Amino acid sequence: MKLISCExxxxxYDGQRAVNKVSFDLEQGDYLCIVxxxxxxxxxxxxxxxxxxxxxxxxITFNGIAPNEIGYLPQQTVIQxxxxxxxxxxxxxxxxxxxxxxxxxxxxxxxxxxxxxxQLNITDIQKKSYRDLSGGQQQRVLLARALxxxxxxxxxxxxxxxxxxxxxxxxxxxxxxxxxTQGITVLMVSHDLESAIKYGNKILHMxxxxxxxxxxxxxxxxEMCQRMMGAKx
Amino acid sequence: MIELLTELLSYTFVVxxxxxxxxxxxxxxxxxxxxxxxxxxxxxxxxxxxGFGALALAMALNLSxxxxxxxxxxxxxxxxxxxxxxxxxxxxxxxxxxxxxSLAIGVIxxxxxxxxxxxxxxxxxxxxxAMSKSDVILSVAVSIVVIVLYVLFYNKIFAVTFDExxxxxxxxxxxxxxxxxxxxxxxxxVVGMRMMGALLISSLIIFPALTSMRxxxxxxxxxxxxxxxxxICFVAGIVxxxxxxxxxxxxxxxxxxxxxxxxxxxxLLKKKY
Numbered sequence: 001m002k003l004i005s006c007e008x009x010x011x012x013y014d015g016q017r018a019v020n021k022v023s024f025d026l027e028q029g030d031y032l033c034i035v036x037x038x039x040x041x042x043x044x045x046x047x048x049x050x051x052x053x054x055x056x057x058x059x060i061t062f063n064g065i066a067p068n069e070i071g072y073l074p075q076q077t078v079i080q081x082x083x084x085x086x087x088x089x090x091x092x093x094x095x096x097x098x099x100x101x102x103x104x105x106x107x108x109x110x111x112x113x114x115x116x117x118x119q120l121n122i123t124d125i126q127k128k129s130y131r132d133l134s135g136g137q138q139q140r141v142l143l144a145r146a147l148x149x150x151x152x153x154x155x156x157x158x159x160x161x162x163x164x165x166x167x168x169x170x171x172x173x174x175x176x177x178x179x180x181t182q183g184i185t186v187l188m189v190s191h192d193l194e195s196a197i198k199y200g201n202k203i204l205h206m207x208x209x210x211x212x213x214x215x216x217x218x219x220x221x222x223e224m225c226q227r228m229m230g231a232k233x
Numbered sequence: 234m235i236e237l238l239t240e241l242l243s244y245t246f247v248v249x250x251x252x253x254x255x256x257x258x259x260x261x262x263x264x265x266x267x268x269x270x271x272x273x274x275x276x277x278x279x280x281x282x283x284g285f286g287a288l289a290l291a292m293a294l295n296l297s298x299x300x301x302x303x304x305x306x307x308x309x310x311x312x313x314x315x316x317x318x319x320x321x322x323x324x325x326x327x328x329x330x331x332x333x334x335s336l337a338i339g340v341i342x343x344x345x346x347x348x349x350x351x352x353x354x355x356x357x358x359x360x361x362x363a364m365s366k367s368d369v370i371l372s373v374a375v376s377i378v379v380i381v382l383y384v385l386f387y388n389k390i391f392a393v394t395f396d397e398x399x400x401x402x403x404x405x406x407x408x409x410x411x412x413x414x415x416x417x418x419x420x421x422x423v424v425g426m427r428m429m430g431a432l433l434i435s436s437l438i439i440f441p442a443l444t445s446m447r448x449x450x451x452x453x454x455x456x457x458x459x460x461x462x463x464x465i466c467f468v469a470g471i472v473x474x475x476x477x478x479x480x481x482x483x484x485x486x487x488x489x490x491x492x493x494x495x496x497x498x499x500x501l502l503k504k505k506y
Contacts, residue, residue, distance in 0.1 A: 050402035068404020076398065083270060084449035085395060093392040097403040108363045129450030149403045 001028045003050065003153060008058035011041075011048045018044040020209045021058065028064075028152075031179050031186045034198035035213050042189045043075075044104035045206065046157050049187075064152075068097050071150030071184075073142050075157050078136075081131065087141050088126040091117055094148030109148075116144040120174070136167030143174070147184075154178065156188045160195075170193075172199055174212055193228055241475055249364045250428055250481070256376035259424035263383045264418050264464035265442040266456050267394045270319055275325055276313050276415065277435040279332040280422045284307040286335035287423075287432035288356055289342040299371050302423045306312035309335075316444060321407040336431075359430030359482030361474070372424045378502045379417045386413060391452055437463065440489035447493070447500035 005027040011019040026032055034042050047053045051067050052132060071094070079224040092105055092113040099105070112157040117123045120140050125133065131142060139159060142219050156175065158159055160168040179186045190196050196203060196216075203219040212219055219225050239246050268274055290299035298464045310332070310453040316327045343353050355362075366370070383390065392400045401407040418438070426434045441459035449455045470485030477484075 049396075052398065052401055066404070068402075072399050072400060072402040074398050074402075077396070079270060079272065080396065083395060084446050084452060085391070085451050085457045086453075089391065089452050090395065093388070093395060094403070096388060096392050096405055099388070099504065104389065127451075132450070145399070149399075180460075189380065 002026065002031075002063050004063070005030050006049075006058065007061075009045070009048060009055045009060060010057040011044050011053055011055050013044075014124045017208065019055075019206075020050065020203075020211050022206065023058075024201065024204050024210065024213045026153075026185060026187060028185055029183055030035070030202055031176070032188070032198045032202045032204060034204045034206060035191070035193055035196050036211070041208050042204045042206055046155065048188055049155065062087060069084060069150050071141070071146030071148075071154045073146045073154065073156040073159055075161065076138070076142075081100070083131055085130045086126065087117070087122060087128055087130060088113065089135070090130055090133035090141050091122075091126070091144045091148060094145035097149055100207070109189045113144075113148055116147045119147070120144045134167070135163050139163065139167075140172055140174070143171075147178075150184070153185045153187065156186070158189055158191065160190075160192065168195075193225075197225075197229075237285040237472070237476070241472070246362055246364070247471070247475070249366075249369050250361045251468070251471060253364055253372040253376075253424065254371055254428055254471065254485075256373060256380075257421060257428070258441075258463040259460050260376050260379040260383075260417070260421040261425060261434075261437040262441040262459040263380070263456060264386060264414060264421060265438040265440075265463075266445075266452070267390055267414055268418065268438055269442040269446075270394050271414075273314075273317065273414075275328045275453060276310070276317065277422065277438040279313055279328040280306050280310055280419055281426055282327050282332035282339075283335040283436075284423050284426050284434075285356055286339035286342075288426070288431075289339035293342050293346040296356075298427070299368060299423060303375075303420060305418055306419040306423050308409045309418035311412065314411055314415045334409055355430075356427070357430055357432050358480055359428050359433060359483040361428060361471070364427065368427070369419050375420050375424050379421055382413065382417060386410065387456075390414065395452075426473070429485065430480075432484075433482040433486050436486045437467075439465070440486070440493060443497045444489070444493045447496040448481045448503070462492060 002025050007019045007023050009019060010017060010021055022045060037044050047197060048055050048068060052070060093108060093110040095105060095112060098109060117126055119144060122140050122144060125137065130138065160171055163171065172195055173188055178184045197220065200216055203212060203216050205224065212222060249273055268277055287302040287305035288298050291298045296500045313328055340402050364379055388494050389405060392405065393407050397407045425437060429437055441463040445455045445458040449458050466488045469483050471481060473479060473488060474481045474484035
C-alpha cells in the first residue's frame with residue numbers, strides 16, 4: 001500500500017527552485033533513504049512532506065495516514081542543547097497531536113509515553129534533564145517522542161549528525177529494528193551513503209531533481225552510486 | 234519586622250501595589266520561561282518601550298492609560314513576533330528600531346503636552362503611587378486571564394517552546410500559540426509597566442527564568458521556581474523600597490539581580506562538587 005505519493009513536487013524559496021519536479025512513492029514497510037549533497041533539496045523536501053512549506057507545483061498524497069501522524073525526528077536546534085526539560089516531559093510532548101484542544105495529558109497518553117521510553121531503554125533516565133544527556137541519548141529521547149506521535153511512519157532528518165561511531169551504529173540498528181519488527185515505515189534523510197545502502201531498501205538520490213529513485217539493488221548498479229562509493233573509499 | 238509590615242499594609246497604595254505587583258510578577262515569570270528559552274527576551278524589552286509611547290499618547294488625548302496601551306502593545310507584540318519569525322530581517326535590529334522609535338515618539342508627545350516632569354520619570358522608572366482603584370481592578374482581571382490561559386495551554390506552550398517544527402509537523406498550530414504567548418506578554422507588560430517603569434519591566438520577565446535555570450533542570454521545576462522567586466523578589470523589593478525610600482521598580486530589579494547572583498553561585502558550586 002502506498003503511504004505517500006509525491007508527483008512532480010516543486011518547492012522553492014525566493015524564486016529559486018530547491019526541489020524540482022521530484023516524484024516518488026513510499027510504500028508501507030519501506031525503509032527509504034534520501035541521499036544527496038548539501039543544497040540538493042533534501043531538507044526542503046522533508047519540510048514539504050511535513051506541510052511546513054507548501055509545494056508550488058505537484059502534489060503530495062497521503063494514503064492511510066494523516067499528515068499529522070508522521071513521527072518526525074528533526075535536526076537538533078541550538079535552543080534544545082541547553083533546554084531545561086526532563087526526558088519524560090520531552091517524550092510525552094509527542095502525544096500532543098492526540099489531545100486536540102484538551103489541556104492536560106490523560107492516563108492513556110502517560111502510559112503510551114512510558115511504553116515508548118521502555119521500548120527505547122530510556123526509562124531509567126526519564127527524570128534526568130535533557131541537556132545533561134549525551135548526543136546519542138538525546139536522539140533516543142527524540143525518537144521516543146516521535147514514536148509517541150506515530151504508529152506508522154518515522155521521518156528522520158540527518159539523525160546521526162554529531163554522533164560518534166558507536167552511537168551512530170546503535171541508532172541505525174534501533175531504527176532498523178523498529179522497521180523490521182514493528183513494521184514502521186522509515187524515511188531517512190542522510191549524508192551517509194554507506195549506511196543508506198546497508199539499511200535502506202529504497203534510495204532517492206536528489207540533485208534538486210530526482211537523480212535516482214528505485215530499489216537499493218538497482219541503485220548499486222548505477223554509475224552515480226559507484227562513483228560516490230569509489231570517492232569514499 | 235511585624236511592626237514594619239503592619240505599617241506597610243496600613244497604606245492603601247501599598248496594598249494596591251502589592252496585589253497588582255504579585256499578580257504581575259507571577260504572570261511575567263510564567264511567560265518569561267518561554268520567552269527566554271525561545272530567545273525572545275528582547276521582545277519584552279521592545280514591548281515595554283512601545284507601551285511607554287502608548288501611555289504618553291493616552292495621556293495627551295486624556296484617555297484611560299491602560300485601555301489605550303493594551304491594544305497598542307498587543308498589536309506591537311504581533312508585529313514583533315512576525316519580524317522574529319522572518320529570518321531574513323535581522324530580528325534584534327528590528328526590535329531595537331521599533332523600541333527606540335516608540336520611546337522617542339512618547340517623549341516628544343509628553344514634552345509637547347505636559348512637559349517633561351515627574352510624570353515622565355514615573356513612566357520611565359515606575360511609581361508605586363501609580364495605581365488607581367480602577368487600574369487595580371483591570372490589572373487583577375488581566376492577570377487572572379493570563380494565568381488561567383497559561384495553565385490551560387501549559388503543555389502546548391512547552392511543546393512550542395521546545396521544538397516548534399516538530400509541533401507544527403505533528404499538526405499543532407504553532408503560530409497560534411506563539412501569538413498567544415506574545416499577546417499574554419503584551420498584557421502583562423502593560424499592566425506591570427506603571428509600577429515597574431517602562432525601562433525596568435522587562436527584568437520581571439527575564440530574571441526569574443534565568444535565575445531558576447541556574448539550578449533547576451526540568452521545565453516544570455523552572456516554571457514553578459520562577460513563579461515563586463518572582464513573587465518573593467517583588468515583595469522584598471517593595472519592603473526595601475519602603476525602608477530606604479528607593480524607587481520601587483529599581484529595588485525589585487536589584488533584589489532579582491541579587492537572587493541571580495546567589496543562584497549562579499550555588500549552581501557553580503554544585504557543578505564542581
